[in-house]
Amino acid sequence: MRTFVNQCxxxxxxxxxxxxxxxxxxxxxxxxxxxDWLGANPAEALERRxxxxxxxxxxxxxxxxxxxxxxxxxxxxKFRRMAGLFMYFYAVLHLxxxxxxxxxxxxxxxxxxxxxxxxxxxxxxxxxLLTPLALTSFNRAIRALGGRTWQMLHRLVYAIALLAVxxxxxxxxxxxxxxxxxxxxxILASLLGWRLVQFVKKKALQTPSMPGRQLQK
Amino acid sequence: xxxxxxGNGFNHPVASDITERxxxxxxxxxxxxxxxxxxxxxxxxxxxxxxLAQGTDLVQPPGKLPALAVRPSKLAGAAVMEKPTAxxxxxxxxxxxxxxxxxxxxxxxxxxxxxxxxxxxxxxxVKKPGKLGLEELLKLSPMEERIYRLRCVEGWSMVIxxxxxxxxDLIKHVEPLGxxxxxxxxSLADPKTMPFVGSRVLxxxxxEGLRLxxxxxxxxxxxxxxxxxxxxxxxxAPVRLVVPWKYGFKSGKSIVKIRFTDKMPATAWNKAAANExxxxxxxxxxxxxxxxxxxxxxxxxxxxxxxxKRKTLVFNGYEAQVGQLYAGMDLKKFY
Numbered sequence: 001m002r003t004f005v006n007q008c009x010x011x012x013x014x015x016x017x018x019x020x021x022x023x024x025x026x027x028x029x030x031x032x033x034x035x036d037w038l039g040a041n042p043a044e045a046l047e048r049r050x051x052x053x054x055x056x057x058x059x060x061x062x063x064x065x066x067x068x069x070x071x072x073x074x075x076x077x078k079f080r081r082m083a084g085l086f087m088y089f090y091a092v093l094h095l096x097x098x099x100x101x102x103x104x105x106x107x108x109x110x111x112x113x114x115x116x117x118x119x120x121x122x123x124x125x126x127x128x129l130l131t132p133l134a135l136t137s138f139n140r141a142i143r144a145l146g147g148r149t150w151q152m153l154h155r156l157v158y159a160i161a162l163l164a165v166x167x168x169x170x171x172x173x174x175x176x177x178x179x180x181x182x183x184x185x186x187i188l189a190s191l192l193g194w195r196l197v198q199f200v201k202k203k204a205l206q207t208p209s210m211p212g213r214q215l216q217k
Numbered sequence: 218x219x220x221x222x223x224g225n226g227f228n229h230p231v232a233s234d235i236t237e238r239x240x241x242x243x244x245x246x247x248x249x250x251x252x253x254x255x256x257x258x259x260x261x262x263x264x265x266x267x268x269l270a271q272g273t274d275l276v277q278p279p280g281k282l283p284a285l286a287v288r289p290s291k292l293a294g295a296a297v298m299e300k301p302t303a304x305x306x307x308x309x310x311x312x313x314x315x316x317x318x319x320x321x322x323x324x325x326x327x328x329x330x331x332x333x334x335x336x337x338x339x340x341x342x343v344k345k346p347g348k349l350g351l352e353e354l355l356k357l358s359p360m361e362e363r364i365y366r367l368r369c370v371e372g373w374s375m376v377i378x379x380x381x382x383x384x385x386d387l388i389k390h391v392e393p394l395g396x397x398x399x400x401x402x403x404s405l406a407d408p409k410t411m412p413f414v415g416s417r418v419l420x421x422x423x424x425e426g427l428r429l430x431x432x433x434x435x436x437x438x439x440x441x442x443x444x445x446x447x448x449x450x451x452x453x454a455p456v457r458l459v460v461p462w463k464y465g466f467k468s469g470k471s472i473v474k475i476r477f478t479d480k481m482p483a484t485a486w487n488k489a490a491a492n493e494x495x496x497x498x499x500x501x502x503x504x505x506x507x508x509x510x511x512x513x514x515x516x517x518x519x520x521x522x523x524x525x526k527r528k529t530l531v532f533n534g535y536e537a538q539v540g541q542l543y544a545g546m547d548l549k550k551f552y
Binding site: 040175 | 435517
Protein backbone atom coordinates (compact mmCIF):
# COMPACT_ATOMS: atom_id res chain seq x y z
CA MET A 1 0.00 0.00 0.00
CA ARG A 2 2.69 2.43 1.05
CA THR A 3 4.82 1.64 -1.99
CA PHE A 4 1.79 2.07 -4.21
CA VAL A 5 1.07 5.53 -2.77
CA ASN A 6 4.73 6.44 -3.10
CA GLN A 7 4.66 5.28 -6.70
CA CYS A 8 1.59 7.37 -7.44
CA UNK A 9 3.15 10.39 -5.78
CA UNK A 10 6.32 10.05 -7.80
CA UNK A 11 4.46 9.67 -11.07
CA UNK A 12 5.10 12.50 -13.49
CA UNK A 13 1.38 13.30 -13.41
CA UNK A 14 1.29 13.78 -9.65
CA UNK A 15 2.41 17.39 -9.63
CA UNK A 16 0.14 18.61 -12.46
CA UNK A 17 -2.81 16.85 -10.80
CA UNK A 18 -2.02 18.48 -7.45
CA UNK A 19 -1.70 21.86 -9.17
CA UNK A 20 -5.10 21.53 -10.83
CA UNK A 21 -6.71 20.36 -7.58
CA UNK A 22 -5.29 23.32 -5.66
CA UNK A 23 -6.47 25.70 -8.36
CA UNK A 24 -10.04 24.33 -8.41
CA UNK A 25 -11.34 26.52 -5.55
CA UNK A 26 -10.14 29.59 -7.42
CA UNK A 27 -11.76 28.45 -10.66
CA UNK A 28 -14.97 27.71 -8.77
CA UNK A 29 -15.01 31.12 -7.08
CA UNK A 30 -14.41 33.02 -10.32
CA UNK A 31 -17.10 30.98 -12.09
CA UNK A 32 -19.58 31.32 -9.24
CA UNK A 33 -19.02 35.07 -9.09
CA UNK A 34 -19.58 35.38 -12.84
CA UNK A 35 -22.75 33.26 -12.71
CA ASP A 36 -24.10 35.01 -9.61
CA TRP A 37 -24.06 31.83 -7.52
CA LEU A 38 -22.56 33.46 -4.46
CA GLY A 39 -25.82 34.54 -2.87
CA ALA A 40 -27.03 37.95 -1.79
CA ASN A 41 -23.64 39.30 -0.79
CA PRO A 42 -21.07 38.05 -3.30
CA ALA A 43 -18.36 40.42 -2.05
CA GLU A 44 -18.58 39.02 1.46
CA ALA A 45 -18.69 35.47 0.10
CA LEU A 46 -15.49 36.02 -1.91
CA GLU A 47 -13.73 37.63 1.04
CA ARG A 48 -14.63 34.76 3.34
CA ARG A 49 -14.00 31.89 0.97
CA UNK A 50 -10.58 33.11 -0.13
CA UNK A 51 -9.70 33.34 3.57
CA UNK A 52 -11.04 29.83 4.17
CA UNK A 53 -8.89 28.47 1.36
CA UNK A 54 -5.77 30.24 2.58
CA UNK A 55 -6.33 28.59 5.97
CA UNK A 56 -6.95 25.19 4.41
CA UNK A 57 -3.80 25.46 2.31
CA UNK A 58 -1.91 26.39 5.46
CA UNK A 59 -3.15 23.16 7.05
CA UNK A 60 -2.08 21.21 3.95
CA UNK A 61 1.40 22.75 3.99
CA UNK A 62 1.92 22.01 7.65
CA UNK A 63 0.52 18.48 7.30
CA UNK A 64 3.03 17.44 4.66
CA UNK A 65 6.04 16.85 6.90
CA UNK A 66 4.19 14.97 9.67
CA UNK A 67 2.49 12.81 7.05
CA UNK A 68 5.74 12.19 5.24
CA UNK A 69 7.45 11.00 8.40
CA UNK A 70 4.60 9.12 10.04
CA UNK A 71 3.27 7.43 6.91
CA UNK A 72 6.69 6.90 5.39
CA UNK A 73 5.98 8.81 2.21
CA UNK A 74 9.22 10.61 1.30
CA UNK A 75 7.82 11.62 -2.09
CA UNK A 76 5.39 14.01 -0.35
CA UNK A 77 8.24 16.47 0.20
CA LYS A 78 8.18 17.68 -3.38
CA PHE A 79 4.62 19.02 -2.97
CA ARG A 80 5.52 21.28 -0.09
CA ARG A 81 6.61 24.28 -2.13
CA MET A 82 3.54 24.14 -4.36
CA ALA A 83 1.23 23.96 -1.36
CA GLY A 84 3.02 26.87 0.28
CA LEU A 85 2.74 28.99 -2.83
CA PHE A 86 -0.95 28.17 -3.14
CA MET A 87 -1.44 29.24 0.46
CA TYR A 88 0.22 32.53 -0.44
CA PHE A 89 -1.93 32.77 -3.59
CA TYR A 90 -5.19 32.42 -1.61
CA ALA A 91 -3.95 34.72 1.16
CA VAL A 92 -3.12 37.41 -1.40
CA LEU A 93 -6.52 36.93 -3.04
CA HIS A 94 -8.09 37.31 0.40
CA LEU A 95 -6.23 40.57 1.00
CA UNK A 96 -7.08 41.70 -2.52
CA UNK A 97 -10.78 40.92 -2.07
CA UNK A 98 -10.87 42.95 1.13
CA UNK A 99 -8.93 45.86 -0.40
CA UNK A 100 -11.07 45.89 -3.48
CA UNK A 101 -14.61 45.01 -2.38
CA UNK A 102 -14.54 46.54 1.08
CA UNK A 103 -12.19 49.45 0.62
CA UNK A 104 -12.41 50.25 -3.10
CA UNK A 105 -8.58 50.20 -3.28
CA UNK A 106 -8.45 53.44 -1.34
CA UNK A 107 -4.98 53.11 0.18
CA UNK A 108 -5.52 55.82 2.78
CA UNK A 109 -8.73 54.10 3.93
CA UNK A 110 -6.96 50.73 4.01
CA UNK A 111 -4.09 52.11 6.10
CA UNK A 112 -6.57 53.68 8.51
CA UNK A 113 -8.55 50.45 8.72
CA UNK A 114 -5.46 48.36 9.42
CA UNK A 115 -4.47 50.70 12.23
CA UNK A 116 -7.97 50.78 13.65
CA UNK A 117 -9.03 47.16 13.58
CA UNK A 118 -6.69 44.72 15.33
CA UNK A 119 -8.03 41.67 13.50
CA UNK A 120 -7.27 43.29 10.14
CA UNK A 121 -3.80 44.19 11.40
CA UNK A 122 -3.16 40.59 12.42
CA UNK A 123 -4.34 39.24 9.06
CA UNK A 124 -2.36 41.84 7.17
CA UNK A 125 0.77 41.01 9.17
CA UNK A 126 0.37 37.35 8.29
CA UNK A 127 0.33 38.14 4.56
CA UNK A 128 3.32 40.49 4.92
CA LEU A 129 5.28 37.79 6.76
CA LEU A 130 4.35 35.24 4.11
CA THR A 131 5.79 37.38 1.34
CA PRO A 132 9.52 36.74 2.01
CA LEU A 133 8.73 33.03 2.20
CA ALA A 134 7.08 33.10 -1.20
CA LEU A 135 9.92 35.20 -2.63
CA THR A 136 12.57 32.75 -1.44
CA SER A 137 10.79 29.61 -2.51
CA PHE A 138 12.79 28.87 -5.66
CA ASN A 139 15.95 26.75 -5.71
CA ARG A 140 18.42 29.54 -6.39
CA ALA A 141 17.14 31.51 -3.40
CA ILE A 142 17.55 28.46 -1.21
CA ARG A 143 21.14 28.02 -2.40
CA ALA A 144 21.89 31.73 -2.06
CA LEU A 145 20.60 31.84 1.50
CA GLY A 146 22.12 28.55 2.50
CA GLY A 147 19.98 25.72 3.78
CA ARG A 148 20.18 26.67 7.42
CA THR A 149 19.26 30.33 7.02
CA TRP A 150 16.54 29.40 4.58
CA GLN A 151 15.08 26.95 7.03
CA MET A 152 15.21 29.47 9.87
CA LEU A 153 13.42 32.01 7.69
CA HIS A 154 10.77 29.53 6.67
CA ARG A 155 10.02 28.64 10.28
CA LEU A 156 8.13 31.95 10.18
CA VAL A 157 5.26 29.84 8.92
CA TYR A 158 4.63 28.72 12.50
CA ALA A 159 4.12 32.32 13.58
CA ILE A 160 1.95 32.88 10.52
CA ALA A 161 -0.23 29.92 11.48
CA LEU A 162 -0.76 31.47 14.89
CA LEU A 163 -1.60 34.87 13.37
CA ALA A 164 -4.03 33.28 10.93
CA VAL A 165 -5.94 31.55 13.72
CA UNK A 166 -5.98 34.71 15.84
CA UNK A 167 -7.28 36.66 12.83
CA UNK A 168 -10.05 34.13 12.24
CA UNK A 169 -10.89 33.90 15.94
CA UNK A 170 -11.10 37.66 16.29
CA UNK A 171 -13.30 38.00 13.24
CA UNK A 172 -15.72 35.39 14.55
CA UNK A 173 -15.58 36.75 18.11
CA UNK A 174 -17.96 39.51 17.04
CA UNK A 175 -20.67 36.90 16.70
CA UNK A 176 -19.45 34.44 19.33
CA UNK A 177 -19.19 31.83 16.67
CA UNK A 178 -16.14 29.71 17.34
CA UNK A 179 -17.05 26.23 16.11
CA UNK A 180 -15.15 26.54 12.82
CA UNK A 181 -12.29 28.44 14.42
CA UNK A 182 -11.89 25.57 16.89
CA UNK A 183 -11.58 23.04 14.06
CA UNK A 184 -8.75 24.96 12.37
CA UNK A 185 -7.09 25.72 15.69
CA UNK A 186 -7.16 22.03 16.65
CA ILE A 187 -5.71 20.93 13.30
CA LEU A 188 -2.96 23.51 13.36
CA ALA A 189 -2.21 22.91 17.04
CA SER A 190 -1.77 19.18 16.48
CA LEU A 191 0.45 19.78 13.42
CA LEU A 192 2.62 22.22 15.35
CA GLY A 193 2.48 20.00 18.46
CA TRP A 194 3.85 17.09 16.46
CA ARG A 195 6.83 19.26 15.49
CA LEU A 196 7.38 20.23 19.08
CA VAL A 197 7.46 16.58 20.12
CA GLN A 198 9.95 15.81 17.33
CA PHE A 199 12.08 18.73 18.42
CA VAL A 200 12.15 17.62 22.04
CA LYS A 201 12.98 14.04 21.03
CA LYS A 202 15.80 15.25 18.82
CA LYS A 203 17.18 17.40 21.59
CA ALA A 204 17.17 14.41 23.89
CA LEU A 205 19.07 12.39 21.29
CA GLN A 206 21.64 15.09 20.71
CA THR A 207 22.52 15.51 24.36
CA PRO A 208 23.09 12.05 25.82
CA SER A 209 25.25 13.59 28.50
CA MET A 210 23.41 12.41 31.56
CA PRO A 211 25.52 9.69 33.06
CA GLY A 212 23.91 6.32 33.16
CA ARG A 213 21.00 7.29 30.98
CA GLN A 214 20.12 4.85 28.27
CA LEU A 215 18.57 6.08 25.09
CA GLN A 216 16.25 3.71 23.42
CA LYS A 217 16.22 3.59 19.71
CA UNK B 218 -45.14 92.91 -11.69
CA UNK B 219 -47.91 90.65 -10.58
CA UNK B 220 -47.66 89.90 -6.89
CA UNK B 221 -49.86 87.17 -5.51
CA UNK B 222 -50.74 87.03 -1.86
CA UNK B 223 -52.60 84.48 0.20
CA GLY B 224 -55.64 86.59 -0.39
CA ASN B 225 -55.66 85.50 -3.99
CA GLY B 226 -56.40 81.99 -2.82
CA PHE B 227 -55.90 78.96 -4.95
CA ASN B 228 -57.05 80.18 -8.31
CA HIS B 229 -55.76 79.83 -11.80
CA PRO B 230 -56.34 82.84 -14.00
CA VAL B 231 -56.32 80.94 -17.24
CA ALA B 232 -58.01 77.60 -17.84
CA SER B 233 -55.08 76.42 -19.96
CA ASP B 234 -52.77 76.63 -16.90
CA ILE B 235 -54.49 73.61 -15.44
CA THR B 236 -53.23 70.20 -16.44
CA GLU B 237 -56.11 68.26 -17.82
CA ARG B 238 -57.31 65.37 -15.71
CA UNK B 239 -56.84 62.93 -18.57
CA UNK B 240 -53.19 63.94 -18.85
CA UNK B 241 -52.20 63.49 -15.26
CA UNK B 242 -54.08 60.28 -14.95
CA UNK B 243 -52.29 59.10 -18.03
CA UNK B 244 -48.96 59.98 -16.43
CA UNK B 245 -49.79 57.90 -13.39
CA UNK B 246 -50.79 54.95 -15.51
CA UNK B 247 -47.56 55.30 -17.44
CA UNK B 248 -45.53 55.38 -14.24
CA UNK B 249 -47.26 52.25 -13.01
CA UNK B 250 -46.60 50.53 -16.29
CA UNK B 251 -42.95 51.52 -16.13
CA UNK B 252 -42.68 50.43 -12.51
CA UNK B 253 -44.01 47.01 -13.42
CA UNK B 254 -40.87 46.50 -15.44
CA UNK B 255 -42.23 47.04 -18.92
CA UNK B 256 -39.34 49.42 -19.60
CA UNK B 257 -35.62 49.13 -18.86
CA UNK B 258 -34.52 48.24 -15.34
CA UNK B 259 -33.00 51.64 -14.61
CA UNK B 260 -36.15 53.49 -15.52
CA UNK B 261 -38.26 50.97 -13.62
CA UNK B 262 -36.47 51.92 -10.40
CA UNK B 263 -37.14 55.61 -10.94
CA UNK B 264 -40.74 54.97 -11.89
CA UNK B 265 -41.25 52.70 -8.88
CA UNK B 266 -40.14 55.52 -6.61
CA UNK B 267 -42.39 57.96 -8.42
CA UNK B 268 -45.33 55.59 -8.21
CA LEU B 269 -44.66 55.05 -4.51
CA ALA B 270 -44.26 58.77 -3.96
CA GLN B 271 -47.88 59.15 -4.95
CA GLY B 272 -48.70 57.11 -1.89
CA THR B 273 -51.31 54.97 -3.52
CA ASP B 274 -49.29 52.09 -4.84
CA LEU B 275 -48.10 49.03 -3.00
CA VAL B 276 -45.21 46.73 -3.68
CA GLN B 277 -46.24 43.81 -5.87
CA PRO B 278 -46.59 40.62 -3.76
CA PRO B 279 -44.54 37.72 -5.13
CA GLY B 280 -47.44 35.31 -4.66
CA LYS B 281 -45.57 32.84 -2.49
CA LEU B 282 -47.42 33.13 0.83
CA PRO B 283 -50.88 34.24 1.99
CA ALA B 284 -51.44 37.92 1.25
CA LEU B 285 -52.34 40.49 3.89
CA ALA B 286 -54.83 43.33 3.42
CA VAL B 287 -52.56 46.34 3.31
CA ARG B 288 -52.80 50.08 2.79
CA PRO B 289 -49.93 52.47 2.15
CA SER B 290 -48.65 54.35 5.18
CA LYS B 291 -49.21 58.08 5.58
CA LEU B 292 -46.57 58.36 8.29
CA ALA B 293 -43.56 60.61 7.63
CA GLY B 294 -40.51 58.51 6.82
CA ALA B 295 -42.56 55.32 6.47
CA ALA B 296 -41.80 54.80 2.79
CA VAL B 297 -38.23 55.48 1.71
CA MET B 298 -37.77 56.45 -1.90
CA GLU B 299 -35.29 53.67 -2.52
CA LYS B 300 -35.60 50.51 -4.53
CA PRO B 301 -36.77 47.60 -2.37
CA THR B 302 -34.23 44.79 -2.11
CA ALA B 303 -35.10 41.77 -4.26
CA UNK B 304 -37.52 39.37 -2.55
CA UNK B 305 -35.13 36.43 -2.95
CA UNK B 306 -32.40 38.31 -1.06
CA UNK B 307 -34.81 39.49 1.66
CA UNK B 308 -35.84 35.90 2.35
CA UNK B 309 -32.51 34.20 1.61
CA UNK B 310 -29.94 36.27 3.49
CA UNK B 311 -30.87 36.42 7.16
CA UNK B 312 -29.45 36.48 10.63
CA UNK B 313 -31.72 34.35 12.79
CA UNK B 314 -29.33 32.50 15.07
CA UNK B 315 -31.98 30.13 16.38
CA UNK B 316 -31.63 28.42 13.00
CA UNK B 317 -27.85 28.66 12.58
CA UNK B 318 -25.17 31.29 12.27
CA UNK B 319 -24.74 31.26 8.51
CA UNK B 320 -26.94 33.70 6.66
CA UNK B 321 -28.25 30.92 4.44
CA UNK B 322 -29.20 28.79 7.47
CA UNK B 323 -32.55 30.43 8.33
CA UNK B 324 -33.91 29.94 4.82
CA UNK B 325 -32.72 26.33 4.88
CA UNK B 326 -33.90 25.36 8.37
CA UNK B 327 -36.75 27.66 9.44
CA UNK B 328 -39.42 25.52 7.80
CA UNK B 329 -39.65 23.61 11.09
CA UNK B 330 -40.95 26.69 12.91
CA UNK B 331 -44.60 26.27 13.91
CA UNK B 332 -46.32 29.64 13.64
CA UNK B 333 -49.86 28.48 14.38
CA UNK B 334 -51.26 28.53 16.98
CA UNK B 335 -49.33 31.54 18.23
CA UNK B 336 -49.85 33.99 21.02
CA UNK B 337 -47.95 36.85 22.60
CA UNK B 338 -47.88 37.14 26.36
CA UNK B 339 -48.15 40.68 27.71
CA UNK B 340 -46.46 40.93 31.10
CA UNK B 341 -45.23 43.33 33.73
CA UNK B 342 -46.24 46.90 34.39
CA VAL B 343 -49.48 47.10 32.38
CA LYS B 344 -53.14 47.43 33.22
CA LYS B 345 -54.12 44.67 30.82
CA PRO B 346 -51.64 41.79 31.03
CA GLY B 347 -52.45 38.47 29.44
CA LYS B 348 -52.20 36.41 26.29
CA LEU B 349 -53.06 37.88 22.90
CA GLY B 350 -53.68 35.38 20.14
CA LEU B 351 -52.24 36.02 16.69
CA GLU B 352 -55.74 36.46 15.25
CA GLU B 353 -56.48 39.17 17.78
CA LEU B 354 -53.16 40.89 17.09
CA LEU B 355 -53.75 40.84 13.35
CA LYS B 356 -57.07 42.65 13.84
CA LEU B 357 -55.89 45.13 16.44
CA SER B 358 -55.07 47.90 13.97
CA PRO B 359 -55.11 48.36 10.17
CA MET B 360 -52.09 46.93 8.35
CA GLU B 361 -49.81 49.37 6.60
CA GLU B 362 -46.98 48.92 4.17
CA ARG B 363 -43.79 50.49 5.51
CA ILE B 364 -40.75 50.60 3.28
CA TYR B 365 -37.80 50.82 5.65
CA ARG B 366 -34.07 50.70 5.33
CA LEU B 367 -32.57 47.84 7.33
CA ARG B 368 -28.96 48.28 8.42
CA CYS B 369 -27.21 45.23 9.86
CA VAL B 370 -24.43 45.75 12.39
CA GLU B 371 -22.27 43.63 10.06
CA GLY B 372 -22.13 46.40 7.48
CA TRP B 373 -24.78 45.48 4.93
CA SER B 374 -28.20 46.93 4.30
CA MET B 375 -31.50 46.27 2.55
CA VAL B 376 -34.72 48.13 1.80
CA ILE B 377 -37.71 46.03 2.91
CA UNK B 378 -41.43 46.61 2.39
CA UNK B 379 -42.80 45.43 5.74
CA UNK B 380 -46.45 44.97 6.62
CA UNK B 381 -47.70 45.79 10.09
CA UNK B 382 -48.79 48.61 12.35
CA UNK B 383 -47.13 50.89 14.86
CA UNK B 384 -46.23 49.02 18.04
CA UNK B 385 -47.71 52.05 19.81
CA ASP B 386 -51.19 50.78 18.83
CA LEU B 387 -50.62 47.59 20.82
CA ILE B 388 -48.97 49.44 23.71
CA LYS B 389 -51.93 51.81 24.02
CA HIS B 390 -54.25 48.82 23.92
CA VAL B 391 -52.58 47.14 26.92
CA GLU B 392 -52.18 50.42 28.87
CA PRO B 393 -48.73 50.54 30.49
CA LEU B 394 -48.57 51.78 34.09
CA GLY B 395 -46.91 55.08 34.95
CA UNK B 396 -43.76 53.41 36.24
CA UNK B 397 -43.14 51.41 33.05
CA UNK B 398 -39.94 52.75 31.47
CA UNK B 399 -38.76 49.94 29.22
CA UNK B 400 -40.24 47.27 27.02
CA UNK B 401 -38.65 43.85 26.68
CA UNK B 402 -39.25 41.56 23.70
CA UNK B 403 -38.70 37.85 24.08
CA SER B 404 -38.35 35.61 21.02
CA LEU B 405 -39.39 31.98 20.83
CA ALA B 406 -36.69 29.54 21.97
CA ASP B 407 -37.91 26.07 21.14
CA PRO B 408 -35.03 23.60 20.83
CA LYS B 409 -37.35 21.11 19.11
CA THR B 410 -38.03 23.37 16.12
CA MET B 411 -35.02 25.68 16.34
CA PRO B 412 -31.88 23.59 15.90
CA PHE B 413 -29.41 26.21 17.10
CA VAL B 414 -31.17 27.04 20.38
CA GLY B 415 -28.93 25.58 23.05
CA SER B 416 -25.72 26.52 21.28
CA ARG B 417 -23.43 28.61 23.41
CA VAL B 418 -23.34 31.53 20.98
CA LEU B 419 -26.05 33.40 22.90
CA UNK B 420 -28.17 33.08 26.00
CA UNK B 421 -31.57 31.79 24.93
CA UNK B 422 -34.26 32.97 24.57
CA UNK B 423 -33.26 35.96 22.48
CA UNK B 424 -34.22 39.09 24.39
CA GLU B 425 -34.32 42.60 23.03
CA GLY B 426 -35.52 45.85 24.54
CA LEU B 427 -36.43 49.47 23.94
CA ARG B 428 -37.06 52.47 26.08
CA LEU B 429 -40.83 53.03 26.33
CA UNK B 430 -40.63 56.25 24.30
CA UNK B 431 -38.68 54.44 21.57
CA UNK B 432 -41.27 51.67 21.58
CA UNK B 433 -44.06 54.25 21.34
CA UNK B 434 -42.48 56.01 18.36
CA UNK B 435 -44.81 55.57 15.37
CA UNK B 436 -41.97 54.28 13.17
CA UNK B 437 -41.45 51.32 15.53
CA UNK B 438 -43.33 48.62 13.70
CA UNK B 439 -44.98 45.44 14.86
CA UNK B 440 -44.60 43.53 11.62
CA UNK B 441 -46.64 40.58 10.42
CA UNK B 442 -45.55 40.50 6.81
CA UNK B 443 -43.28 41.65 4.04
CA UNK B 444 -43.81 42.19 0.34
CA UNK B 445 -47.58 42.23 0.97
CA UNK B 446 -47.65 38.69 2.36
CA UNK B 447 -47.31 37.07 5.77
CA UNK B 448 -43.74 36.85 7.09
CA UNK B 449 -41.71 33.93 5.82
CA UNK B 450 -40.47 31.85 8.78
CA UNK B 451 -36.85 32.89 8.28
CA UNK B 452 -37.80 36.55 8.62
CA UNK B 453 -39.31 36.10 12.08
CA ALA B 454 -42.82 34.77 11.50
CA PRO B 455 -45.49 35.24 12.57
CA VAL B 456 -44.84 38.51 14.36
CA ARG B 457 -41.70 40.55 14.87
CA LEU B 458 -40.42 43.98 15.67
CA VAL B 459 -38.87 46.40 13.16
CA VAL B 460 -37.00 49.42 14.51
CA PRO B 461 -35.59 51.02 11.37
CA TRP B 462 -33.13 53.46 12.99
CA LYS B 463 -31.37 50.76 14.99
CA TYR B 464 -29.09 47.93 13.90
CA GLY B 465 -31.07 44.93 12.74
CA PHE B 466 -30.43 42.77 15.82
CA LYS B 467 -32.53 45.20 17.91
CA SER B 468 -35.62 44.00 16.04
CA GLY B 469 -36.59 40.73 17.72
CA LYS B 470 -38.13 37.98 15.61
CA SER B 471 -40.89 35.45 16.34
CA ILE B 472 -41.96 37.29 19.47
CA VAL B 473 -43.77 35.37 22.22
CA LYS B 474 -43.56 37.80 25.11
CA ILE B 475 -43.66 41.56 25.59
CA ARG B 476 -42.81 42.69 29.09
CA PHE B 477 -43.08 46.20 30.52
CA THR B 478 -40.48 47.01 33.17
CA ASP B 479 -38.91 49.86 35.09
CA LYS B 480 -35.39 48.51 34.57
CA MET B 481 -33.31 48.47 31.41
CA PRO B 482 -33.64 44.93 30.03
CA ALA B 483 -30.55 42.74 29.69
CA THR B 484 -30.52 42.15 25.95
CA ALA B 485 -29.02 39.10 24.24
CA TRP B 486 -26.10 40.69 22.42
CA ASN B 487 -25.38 43.09 25.22
CA LYS B 488 -25.05 40.14 27.59
CA ALA B 489 -22.79 38.36 25.09
CA ALA B 490 -20.43 41.32 24.54
CA ALA B 491 -21.34 44.51 26.35
CA ASN B 492 -18.45 46.52 24.91
CA GLU B 493 -19.54 45.71 21.38
CA UNK B 494 -23.33 45.86 21.47
CA UNK B 495 -24.91 48.59 23.54
CA UNK B 496 -28.51 48.77 24.65
CA UNK B 497 -29.33 51.59 22.25
CA UNK B 498 -27.46 50.37 19.16
CA UNK B 499 -28.74 53.24 17.05
CA UNK B 500 -27.27 53.20 13.55
CA UNK B 501 -24.41 55.66 13.76
CA UNK B 502 -21.56 55.99 11.24
CA UNK B 503 -19.57 58.00 13.79
CA UNK B 504 -19.48 55.33 16.47
CA UNK B 505 -17.52 52.30 15.32
CA UNK B 506 -17.95 48.78 16.49
CA UNK B 507 -14.66 47.87 18.24
CA UNK B 508 -13.74 45.44 15.52
CA UNK B 509 -15.10 47.11 12.42
CA UNK B 510 -16.07 50.49 11.05
CA UNK B 511 -19.72 51.52 10.80
CA UNK B 512 -19.04 54.40 8.40
CA UNK B 513 -20.17 52.55 5.28
CA UNK B 514 -22.47 49.76 4.22
CA UNK B 515 -23.09 47.50 1.26
CA UNK B 516 -26.63 47.57 -0.10
CA UNK B 517 -27.52 43.97 -0.89
CA UNK B 518 -28.19 43.32 -4.56
CA UNK B 519 -27.45 46.87 -5.62
CA UNK B 520 -23.89 47.80 -4.85
CA UNK B 521 -22.08 45.54 -7.30
CA UNK B 522 -18.89 43.69 -6.47
CA UNK B 523 -16.65 46.53 -7.48
CA UNK B 524 -18.68 49.50 -6.32
CA UNK B 525 -17.44 51.34 -3.29
CA LYS B 526 -19.68 50.86 -0.26
CA ARG B 527 -22.20 53.61 0.44
CA LYS B 528 -22.05 55.97 3.38
CA THR B 529 -24.15 54.97 6.38
CA LEU B 530 -26.60 57.62 7.57
CA VAL B 531 -27.03 58.82 11.14
CA PHE B 532 -30.04 56.98 12.65
CA ASN B 533 -30.09 55.08 9.35
CA GLY B 534 -31.56 58.17 7.68
CA TYR B 535 -34.40 58.58 10.22
CA GLU B 536 -32.79 61.41 12.17
CA ALA B 537 -35.58 63.85 11.31
CA GLN B 538 -38.13 61.49 12.82
CA VAL B 539 -36.30 60.05 15.82
CA GLY B 540 -33.44 62.45 16.61
CA GLN B 541 -35.41 64.19 19.34
CA LEU B 542 -35.64 60.92 21.32
CA TYR B 543 -31.93 61.27 22.03
CA ALA B 544 -31.61 65.03 22.44
CA GLY B 545 -28.76 65.86 24.80
CA MET B 546 -27.50 62.27 24.99
CA ASP B 547 -23.86 61.44 24.32
CA LEU B 548 -24.33 58.89 21.56
CA LYS B 549 -20.72 57.71 21.86
CA LYS B 550 -21.34 56.79 25.47
CA PHE B 551 -24.84 55.43 24.98
CA TYR B 552 -24.03 53.35 21.90
